[in-house]
Amino acid sequence: MFKGFTRFLQSPGTHLRTLFGPEEAAAGSRSEPRIIPRSDHTVSRQHFSESALKVLYRLHNAGFEAYLVGGCIRDSLLGRMPKDFDVATDATPEQLRDLFRNSRIIGRRFRIVHVRFGREVIEVTTFRGRHGDDHGDHIAQQSEEGLLLRDNVWGNIEEDALRRDFTINALYYSIADFSIHDFADGVHDIETRTLRLIGDPETRYREDPVRMLRAVRFAAKLDFQLAPATEAPISQLAPLLLQIPPARLFDEILKLFMAGHGVATFRLLRHYGLFAMLFPETEEVMSEQPWAEPLIEAALASTDKRIHEERPVTPAFLFAALLWGPSQQRQAVLEADGMPPIPAQQAAAQQVISRQLQHIAIPKRFSLPMRDIWELQQRLPKRSGKRAAQTREHPRFRAAYDFLLLREAAGEIAPGLGDWWTAYQEGDDHERGRLLDKARGDNGSGSNGRGRRRPRKRRRRNAPPNA
Secondary structure (H helix, E strand, O other): OHHHHHHHHHOHHHHHHHHHHHHHHHOOOOOOOEEEOHHHOOOOHHHOOHHHHHHHHHHHHOOOOEEEEOHHHHHHHOOOOOOOOEEEEOOOHHHHHHHOOOEEEEOOOOOEEEEEEOOEEEEEEEOEOOOOOOOOOOOEEEOOOOOEEEEOOEOOHHHHHHHOOEHHHOEEEEOOOOOEEEOOOHHHHHHOOEEOEOOOHHHHHHHOOHHHHHHHHHHHHHOOEEOHHHHOOHHHHHHHHHHOOHHHHHHHHHHHHOOOOHHHHHHHHHHOOOHHHHOHHHHHHHOOOOOHHHHHHHHHHHHHHHHHOOOOOOHHHHHHHHHHHHHHHHHHHHHHOOOOHHHHHHHHHHHHHHHHOOOOOOOHHHHHHHHHHHHHHHHOOOOOOOHHHHHHOOOOHHHHHHHHHHHHHHOOOOOOHHHHHHHHHHOOHHHHHHHHHHHHHHHOOOOOOOOOOOOOOOOOOOOOOOO
8 A cells, every 4th residue: 555655656647647537637737746835936825814724724733634725826826816715625524514613514516614704704625536436425426418416526635636627726725835736737827828627628518517607707807818628619518508507507697797807708608609598588689689788788897897996786787787688678579569568567577587587596686676677767767746756766766877877878778868867866956946847848747748737626615505
């Protein structure tokens, strides 16, 4: 046993190729791991959260291997301040739970441990091994199409590194000596700004189609180019996303569009045919309505700007933009069949959301505000009497007003109404009165063109009979 272990240390690359096969070892992996000492890299513990360091040191002091891995190391090497800290270790989930009282095991497909420090959560994963190996009760399951259904096979750091998705994420920072272990030539790909899958791309995408979304997200976020082999299968395999549970895709949508790079991500998704798998009706409308795509890009650009300015954002606003085209198209069909505008709008919204839920699970805490934004688009043109003041007091007014401006900028509707509401919000009582008079003059009663109603005569009360 010890002789075999010694041979492994003397020639790890050869044994890794034996473990993973020639195809997996050749694509995005080195013949042997490159260990970069602390003196030769710029990653510093000063950039790590105290909670992450506590987890690392407790594991190390308990005799386990402990590494920071993935995005935090990648971002540090790129000169960015890391935000999320993931730990990899040889401790099993059960051992981690015993070691950290403030932890819990989550997940079924991938069992991981969350260690909570107040509002901060450190994600800890056990080194994963190869699918086909015999690991007793710890097994991996795959569908006939190659989709990975369960993956709780434990291994060592070398196996774990080559099981990760991209080379730039297979970087391990050791708390023992502060060195970086590079198993897949990830540092070189960071230097050349290349995004490369580890292993055979088609096999890796079939194992988990969400990797195609991750490839697009990292390319947009980091401004990296996809390696030719990594890029080639995406368009053909895009329909595999239809196998992914809608709840999981909702989480991925937030990562794609709520990270400050929404416009670039949206364009890449469309380029590779992935967007149509997520929002099929929206994709169809964009080919028919010239304003639909500019509206979505304007909403994404606005969200990106707010994120960079550290202002609050809500997925409800983005979903309102992403699904507005289909809702308008369905409303037009219903109105053509004789349904009045308001019931048609409500029915169209319900139909569009129901169909979209088959692809992406949108929680009601976002779908209900989204519907409010849509319904207010019917109320914003109606400004007669007390309507303007009542609309202004609606909790979703500001979001609906911003959405109105996007619709005008995209060319869906003629400009003018947005300027009126801007002036109404900024004006005093006198200015608001003038604006209401102008609205009545421009559009009759403000919405229906029937002009000002005559004041209703007060009914005379009969005089009481004489006594």
